[in-house]
Amino acid sequence: MLWAIVTVLAKMQIGFMALGVGFLVAWAVRQFGRGQEPVYSYIGGGFALFGCVLGNLLSACGFAAVSEERSIVAVVTTVLSDARLIAQVMQATFNPMDLLFYAIAVYEGFKLARRPVAGLVRPPSAPPMAR
Numbered sequence: 515m516l517w518a519i520v521t522v523l524a525k526m527q528i529g530f531m532a533l534g535v536g537f538l539v540a541w542a543v544r545q546f547g548r549g550q551e552p553v554y555s556y557i558g559g560g561f562a563l564f565g566c567v568l569g570n571l572l573s574a575c576g577f578a579a580v581s582e583e584r585s586i587v588a589v590v591t592t593v594l595s596d597a598r599l600i601a602q603v604m605q606a607t608f609n610p611m612d613l614l615f616y617a618i619a620v621y622e623g624f625k626l627a628r629r630p631v632a633g634l635v636r637p638p639s640a641p642p643m644a645r
């Protein structure tokens with residue numbers, strides 16, 4: 515939601531918002547999940563992607579509401595009630611650069627979401643073990 519508000523007020527889509535989404539999602543998963551298992555990484559990455567896509571969709575709805583002089587709630591309700599309309603809006607507003615920012619957000623969400631395993635600290639230049 516914050517993504518859409520900032521984008522509509524700035525009157526332009528700011529791809530760097532995806533970085534914030536990835537970081538915030540990872541932080542939330544790490545704080546509330548409190549896990550070290552790989553599943554937390556997948557949850558973080560998935561939620562980061564979902565947040566970015568939802569941010570773009572809500573931004574497009576915000577721009578449509580402003581240009582049509584309609585309520586943002588009415589536009590969002592109309593768009594979210596029809597899966598084909600969601601796909602049309604996302605296709606019409608898609609920019610290839612979105613993929614880069616989605617990928618960065620997913621990476622952040624994946625990499626930062628789980629807690630590090632305690633006791634598995636390796637020295638940076640550990641020699642291979644001899645047999």
